[in-house]
Amino acid sequence: MKELTNISPSELREHIRTGGFTGNTSGFAPGFVQCNLVILPSKWAADFLRFCQANPKPCPLIACSATPGDPGLATLGDIDIRRDIPSYRIFRDGVLAEERSDIVELWNDDLMTFALGCSFSFEEALIGAGLDVRNITEGVNVPMYRTNIPCESAGPFSGNMVVSMRPFSPANAIRAIQICSRFPAVHGAPVHIGDPAAIGIADINTPDYGDAVSILDGEIPLYWACGVTPQVALENAAPPLAITHTPGCMLVTDKRNSELAVF
Amino acid sequence: MKELTNISPSELREHIRTGGFTGNTSGFAPGFVQCNLVILPSKWAADFLRFCQANPKPCPLIACSATPGDPGLATLGDIDIRRDIPSYRIFRDGVLAEERSDIVELWNDDLMTFALGCSFSFEEALIGAGLDVRNITEGVNVPMYRTNIPCESAGPFSGNMVVSMRPFSPANAIRAIQICSRFPAVHGAPVHIGDPAAIGIADINTPDYGDAVSILDGEIPLYWACGVTPQVALENAAPPLAITHTPGCMLVTDKRNSELAVF
Structure with a gap:
């Protein structure tokens, strides 16, 4: 996979989207922002947004869905959030139930996506x-x-x-x-x-x-x-369905790390 | 002296210049930069400037004389460096010899002034x-x-x-x-x-x-x-004459602390 380390974020997402890349994204597409992922039913969205707003250091929100059911995150690139993560974790009632390489079958018009900054x-x-x-x-x-x-x-x-x-x-x-x-x-x-x-x-x-x-x-x-x-907070909130990335398997975006510098 | 804490830097310097204030300047003219002072014969100036340039954390140079013998520091205000410090220390051959409330009688056309940032x-x-x-x-x-x-x-x-x-x-x-x-x-x-x-x-x-x-x-x-x-460096260099402020008795300038912020 060494030859992938210097490809663009969109090329890397294409590999992920088509199933050719299912691993840890650390070190890939250097220079570009990778994000933690949280997907929740819309009913839980406002409370989760307030949680992020109140706890910006652990939960720095970089982008979220414009409307429920929209699988895109336009500010971060040409993203299909249902397929663009190498590995997803599915939580039911706050408990980890399974891991999947895509969430196409789980997707529905009520889900909201949150992308959070990553170390x-x-x-x-x-x-x-x-x-x-x-x-x-x-x-x-x-x-x-x-x-x-x-x-x-x-x-x-x-x-x-x-x-x-x-x-x-x-x-x-x-x-x-x-x-x-x-x-x-x-x-x-x-x-x-x-x-x-x-x-x-x-x-x-x-x-x-x-x-x-x-x-x-x-x-x-x-x-x-x-x-x-936020995963600990999800476990405590125990929504019927929550989807995150598998640790280390992040959303790779088109945003540059340097764009995030405030000075 | 409480009534002086909120006067302007130039008013405070006027009190110092006329001998009405000879003490510690901490807390006076809040919001304005106060400086450490070093005065040296011109022959020592280039090495001292290089010392400051090479050691900017202990020796942050904020201003220095335009020419030897000039008692002004125009970028810091209408300053007469011979009288505008509440108390001066006179070092001869690197050894503290005396303290004075002005250096008018010691001044000559060969002296260079250096003003350094202060905590x-x-x-x-x-x-x-x-x-x-x-x-x-x-x-x-x-x-x-x-x-x-x-x-x-x-x-x-x-x-x-x-x-x-x-x-x-x-x-x-x-x-x-x-x-x-x-x-x-x-x-x-x-x-x-x-x-x-x-x-x-x-x-x-x-x-x-x-x-x-x-x-x-x-x-x-x-x-x-x-x-x-820099006082330790002066002791080691042992120039025939060096003049500093007495600790705590600083040069009070017209420059605002906020002007020094780099972001």
């Missing part, structure tokens, strides 16, 4: 600045943790924030805060630095999601609000 | 953002430490960086890094966070300059490059 964008900016992003260097999924930081509730959507963690030298931690502050649409600056216990993490070497990474002598952990947070 | 500007921005700046809250001078971080040398000017320290909660530490990143002309973002020993500070409760401040449970120390650094 791939800021990791690219950190790597571009010469920083060592440990989960990338070690070739594993970023470690993620449930915290004791409560999200603002909105209707049935509630829960504590999930964070991802990346360790840096003190000087690079300061640089990482600066770099990520430019990108509020993809989780922005970290929400915590240092002591894991201060945000309810019992053991930094035992993440709740993803994989542990090495923390070198003298390094300080930085914690970012994470796109797994 | 008062970023402290004002931190306070404006609702953060607790501990040295302000506790009414003491900020604690400052000699570190093991070497400056880039330039001719005879050399030495390790001096840092100031302010402790914050982790979330406010991240916010402080963001806020100060907007102001590179007044030391900018911190140079270190966390472990004092990592930058050669033996005891955080025993500063080399200024006063110790309380560090509350769960707080993390942030360290900024400090305007005392």
Whole structure:
């Protein structure tokens, strides 16, 4: 699949759409925004939008459907949301029921799509600045943790924030805060630095999601609000049907990461 | 002197110039840039300028004389540098010799003036953002430490960086890094966070300059490059004559702090 890493987002989506690509999108179509996906029945849309608005760091909304049943997201490219994700997760009553490579048979005129910013964008900016992003260097999924930081509730959507963690030298931690502050649409600056216990993490070497990474002598952990947070809120809200991407298998868009920089 | 806190910079300079104000300028003429001062014989000017250029975090040069002997700094206001500082320090061969309230009798046609950014500007921005700046809250001078971080040398000017320290909660530490990143002309973002020993500070409760401040449970120390650094470089360079401000007795300018924000 190496030859696909430098193709355009629309070419990559064509491969995904036609079933030729079903894996992790990390590193593909570099320079372009990849998004977390949430699809819900329209009845749940307003509360979920309010949840995103109230919790912009874990749930930075980049685009949503214009009308229920519309499978496009015009601001992000020529997208058919029913086929353009390599792997979908289907939740019924808040419980993961199955994974699918398309959702054509599940689609109906009442579904609303939400595309949320993803850490791939800021990791690219950190790597571009010469920083060592440990989960990338070690070739594993970023470690993620449930915290004791409560999200603002909105209707049935509630829960504590999930964070991802990346360790840096003190000087690079300061640089990482600066770099990520430019990108509020993809989780922005970290929400915590240092002591894991201060945000309810019992053991930094035992993440709740993803994989542990090495923390070198003298390094300080930085914690970012994470796109797994809305999945926790979905589990708590337990709508009859909810569809997300499979972790790592993102919506690849035509929007450039550089377009998201606020300064 | 309370009635002077809200007067204009030029009115305050008039009080200083005529000998009616000889104290600490912290808190006076809020909103306006105050500067560290260095005056040197012209022969030393090029090396000192190179030292500032190579070490912009401890030595952020805001203005310098247009020509030797010119006591004005037009970009900073209607300034007479011979009288507009409440208290001057006179160094001979790198050693503090005396303090004076004006330098009219010492002035000559060969002296060059350098005005460097000062932490008062970023402290004002931190306070404006609702953060607790501990040295302000506790009414003491900020604690400052000699570190093991070497400056880039330039001719005879050399030495390790001096840092100031302010402790914050982790979330406010991240916010402080963001806020100060907007102001590179007044030391900018911190140079270190966390472990004092990592930058050669033996005891955080025993500063080399200024006063110790309380560090509350769960707080993390942030360290900024400090305007005392050029004084250390002056001591090492040991020019026959050097004149600085007395710590806390700054050059009050007509430039607004907000003008220094780079975004």
